[in-house]
Structure formats: structure tokens, C-alpha cells
Amino acid sequence: xxxxxxxxxxxxxxxxxxxxxxxxxxxxATAVVAPTRxxxxxxxxxxxxxxxxxxxxxxxxxxxxxxxxxxxxxxxFAASARRAWSARRPLPGVLTGGTLIYISITGLxxxxxxANESTPFSMTGAVDTLxxxxxxxxxxxxxxxxxxxxxxxxxxTRPTPLxxxxxxxxxxxxxxxxxxxxxxxxMMSPGTPARYLYPFVDVDRHGYAxxxxxxxxxxxxxxxxALLIVAxxxxxxxxxxxxxxxxxxxxxxxxxxxxK
Numbered sequence: 001x002x003x004x005x006x007x008x009x010x011x012x013x014x015x016x017x018x019x020x021x022x023x024x025x026x027x028x029a030t031a032v033v034a035p036t037r038x039x040x041x042x043x044x045x046x047x048x049x050x051x052x053x054x055x056x057x058x059x060x061x062x063x064x065x066x067x068x069x070x071x072x073x074x075x076x077f078a079a080s081a082r083r084a085w086s087a088r089r090p091l092p093g094v095l096t097g098g099t100l101i102y103i104s105i106t107g108l109x110x111x112x113x114x115a116n117e118s119t120p121f122s123m124t125g126a127v128d129t130l131x132x133x134x135x136x137x138x139x140x141x142x143x144x145x146x147x148x149x150x151x152x153x154x155x156x157t158r159p160t161p162l163x164x165x166x167x168x169x170x171x172x173x174x175x176x177x178x179x180x181x182x183x184x185x186x187m188m189s190p191g192t193p194a195r196y197l198y199p200f201v202d203v204d205r206h207g208y209a210x211x212x213x214x215x216x217x218x219x220x221x222x223x224x225x226a227l228l229i230v231a232x233x234x235x236x237x238x239x240x241x242x243x244x245x246x247x248x249x250x251x252x253x254x255x256x257x258x259x260k
Contacts, residue, residue: 093160
């Protein structure tokens with residue numbers, strides 16, 4: 001019986017007498033290490049996807065950044081869970097890293113700015129009035145899902161590694177969302193409830209110059225967070241390789257004596 005051709009074939013050794021190329025490029029571990037079936041990881045990611053989807057289903061307001069990022073988490077983690085269950089290649093690092101930074105922005109902005117009474121952009125009054133399932137949805141969207149995604153990235157996701165250009169690319173979506181918020185508010189009549197979705201983009205209160213100043217500060221903070229994620233991805237250990245057992249040597253005899 002002929003053994004199947006392996007999917008990943010490592011580079012052949014250099015041939016004597018033929019100069020090797022002096023240009024080297026980094027080859028990620030996923031290109032040379034065969035994927036393994038990871039059912040526990042798949043189950044965890046399904047639970048994270050369900051948590052994000054449940055929060056969205058309970059409090060469905062698609063215009064909010066929070067809802068959009070949690071929907072992204074639900075889709076990405078569902079796809080990632082399927083790949084982990086069936087031993088397929090993981091999703092591209094730029095996609096999982098982008099999902100990580102967007103949901104991290106959601107959690108950090110909520111807890112440090114919107115739910116903080118000491119900030120000028122506090123929305124604690126609206127938060128305090130939540131009860132029942134809406135309060136549960138609020139915790140799922142702003143606390144449970146962001147923490148779960150961070151833990152997945154640190155403990156279950158292999159390093160890519162990411163490139164510096166990814167940090168700038170990830171900012172395109174927040175800036176596009178800013179443009180959407182300003183255009184949406186401009187098309188609505190003054191005094192309309194929730195005309196501006198977040199206090200720091202409220203043109204009626206801060207004017208366009210103030211809004212641009214607020215978003216510039218937030219943009220710098222988001223970019224610093226993106227750079228931190230890229231840097232950590234280069235230095236963090238591979239959480240998967242340490243759990244993968246080396247294949248058993250079935251050719252040579254385990255005995256120390258000669259061939260039998």
C-alpha cells in the first residue's frame with residue numbers, strides 16, 4: 001500500500017557545490033507542522049461564539065460598534081471552532097488579531113470611559129437603568145466576550161507572527177465607523193434620541209473640532225493597542241506546539257542493540 005503524500009513537505013537540504021540563496025524569509029510554524037484535531041479548543045470557541053451571539057440577540061442594535069464587533073466574534077469563532085474540530089488550518093492571523101483588537105476596544109472603551117463616572121463621556125445613567133436580560137446582555141457584550149477572546153488568543157491561538165502594517169490596517173474599520181456615526185447624525189434631525197451613538201462623537205455637545213480631537217486621542221490609543229498586540233504575537237510562546245506529542249518512531253527498534 002502506498003502511503004499518501006504529506007500535505008506539508010519541508011525544504012530540502014542544500015546541495016553541495018550549489019550556492020544557496022542569501023535571502024531568507026520567515027516561514028510560520030503552521031506551514032511545516034501538520035494541524036492536529038483540537039476538540040476542546042473547538043468547544044470553547046463555540047461557547048464564545050454563542051455568548052457573543054446571545055448578547056446580540058438579546059440587545060439587537062446593529063448601529064452600535066459593540067454589536068458589530070460581537071457579531072464579528074460570533075462569526076470568526078464559529079469558523080475557527082470548525083477548523084479546530086476538523087484539524088484544518090487555523091484562520092489567518094490578521095483576521096483573528098483584528099477580531100481581538102476590535103472586541104478589546106469594545107471592552108476597554110466601555111469600562112474605562114462609558115461606564116466610568118469620572119469621565120466626561122460617562123453613560124452610567126443609561127447603564128444603571130438596565131435590568132433583567134438587558135443587564136445580562138450588557139455584561140456578555142462588554143465583559144464576558146472581550147475577556148474570553150483575549151484568553152483564546154493567549155492560550156489557544158498560535159502566533160502568526162503579525163506584521164507592523166497590520167496595526168495600521170486594523171484602524172481602517174474604527175475610522176470608517178466614525179465616518180458612519182457622523183454621517184448618520186448629520187442626516188437626523190436635531191433632538192432625535194440617540195442621534196449620536198456615543199458621547200465622544202456628539203457634534204451637538206463638542207462640535208466637529210471637539211469630536212475630531214476626541215477621536216484623534218482614541219485613535220492614538222487604539223494604534224498603541226494594535227502595536228502591543230503585534231509585539232506580543234512575536235514574543236509569546238506557542239500554546240499549541242507544547243501540547244502536540246512527537247510522532248512515535250515506528251521504524252527503528254526501541255532497543256539499544258543492533259537490528260533483530
